[in-house]
Amino acid sequence: MRVFHTSDWHLGQTLHGQERDYEHACFLEWLLRQLKEKQPDVLLIAGDVFDIVNPPVKAQERLYNFIVDAHEQQPQLTIIMIAGNHDSGSRIELPATLMKRLRTHALGRVSWLDDSVLDSDRLLLPLPDSSGAIAGWCLALPFLRPAEVTGLHLGDNYLHGIGRVHEMLIAAAQAKRQPGQALVAISHAHMAGGSVSEDSERSLIIGNAEALPASLFDECVSYVALGHLHKPQRVNGEERLRYSGSPIPLSFSEIGYQHQILDVQLDGERLVSVEPRLIPRAVNLQRLESAPLAEILQQLADLPDVDLLADTQRQPWLEVRVRLDEPQPDLRQQVEKALQGKAVRLVRIAAEYAGRGAQDDRGEDGLVELGQLTPQDLFSRVWRESYGNDADEQTLKDFAVLLQEVQQETEQP
Structure with missing residues (x-):
């Protein structure tokens, strides 16, 4: 069985107010060509399909047009996608009935039966090979929000609830599979030891409480397709625990590595190989490092x-970092004048002002750029300004729970 592992598409994402639709279109066209050439049995999309819970119409059209095109090109292809922390679980699942006719499964959340029994049947998906025989089972684990894994019978410990979900789903998968069938998990989570990209990865829970141990995935699981971290990487060096990373650089902190999807080969239950397929970068991100x-x-x-004669849509995005001794009211005008006629898009x-040390999050006018601050950053700033000290860990965790509840309420399409 051959599996393509992708994640963190972030359709609809903007870069400092500039839309990235052209770059996503280039990636999806490239991915269609790869599917046609390599003919995998399964395509996995490991969460953060969209960038926000209420994505623009164009982003939704990109996704559903791609699914239709992939199915028409390769009718036997199975597509499985899960919701990430940027996604609305209910929105991801909304067209699920229609998508099943295109051999596409969309999982946005976990649900429970009576007596705190996980509804594992909806999270276990058969993986047919090119002959139509079931070569394996997919354990689909969308981003697990606290409200889904805690409660009356599950307790209040978030990590304990996540552990219960993994235990029950793996046990159900082992009971269902036949000898020789592989177990492949797809999950959107922050695994302990994973390398985070600055600026573009929204924290799941404040204080790294979300970092999950690799031991959650029993050795019986042949491959774990992870999403959330944008940099391609193994978890703790394990070949079977992999982040494919995002298909395009989502911030300037992601310039320094090649983006990719992963081409996974399994022979029965045995993981044979995991090969990166490098994604051509349609638009470069260019940064001028801090200087006078x-x-x-x-x-x-x-x-x-x-x-x-060149395509202006391929002009690089440019970030300029300037080191100043004092505010320059006409800084933008000077920069824009110097860029007239240049093949970049600012x-x-x-x-960065002398004495402040590292790059801060203020713009050229000295004002905070709200688009660069997470809700957690804003809460910490307001707390510090109100009380004169930093919020303690318990306060930050309480805020995280409230934030998750608000995000869930706004998810409804």
């Missing part, structure tokens, strides 16, 4: 001029 204004202006002057100017 005079040096920055010279670097801007040295950038390539616009090629009138998306951000970040000012």
Whole structure:
């Protein structure tokens, strides 16, 4: 059995107000070509399909047009996607009945039967191979929100509830599979030891309480297709525990590595190989590192001029970091003047002032850029300004629970 592992598409994402639809379109066209060439049996999308719980119509059209195109091109392909922490579980599942006719399964949340018994049947999906025989079973684990894994019979411990879900689902899968059938898990979670990309990965729970141990996935699971962390990586060096990473760089902190999908080969229950398939970067992200204004202006002057025959949609996104001794009210005007006729698209100017140390989150006018702050950042700032000290760990955890509840309420499509 051959499986393509992808994750964190973040359809509808914007970069400092600039939409990324062209880049996502290029990725999906490339992925269709890969599916046609390699003919995998299964395509996995491990969460954060969309960037926000109420994605723009264009982003939804991208997803559903891709699913239809993939099915028409390869009718025997099985597609499985789960909700991530950026997604609305109910929105992901809303068209599930229609998508099943396209051999596509959409799982947004877990549910419970009486007596706190996990409804495992809806989370266990058969994986047919090219002959139509069931070669394995997929254990689908969408992002587990606290309200879904805690409560009257489950207790109040979030990690304990997550452990219960894994135990029950793996036990159900072992009972259902036949000898020689592989177990493949798909999960959207932050595994302990995973390398986080700054700026673009929304924390699941404050204080790293969400970091899950690899031991949750028993050795009987041949491969674990993970989503949430945008950098491709193994978990604790294990070949079978992998993040495929996002298909495009979602922030300037993701410039330095190649984005990819993973091509997974299984022979019965045995994991044979996991090979990266590198995704061409449709649009580069370019950053001028912090330097005095005079040096920055010279670097801007040295950038390539616009090629009138070139596709402007492929011009790089540019972030400029400037080190200042004092505020420069006309900083943007100076930068934009230096960029006239240059083949780049400016998306951000970040000012760093002498004595502040590392790059802060203020713009060139000295004001905080709200788009760069998470709800947790804003809460911490308000607490510090109100009480003169940092919020303690319990307060941050309480805020995290409230935030999760609000996000769930806003998920309803």
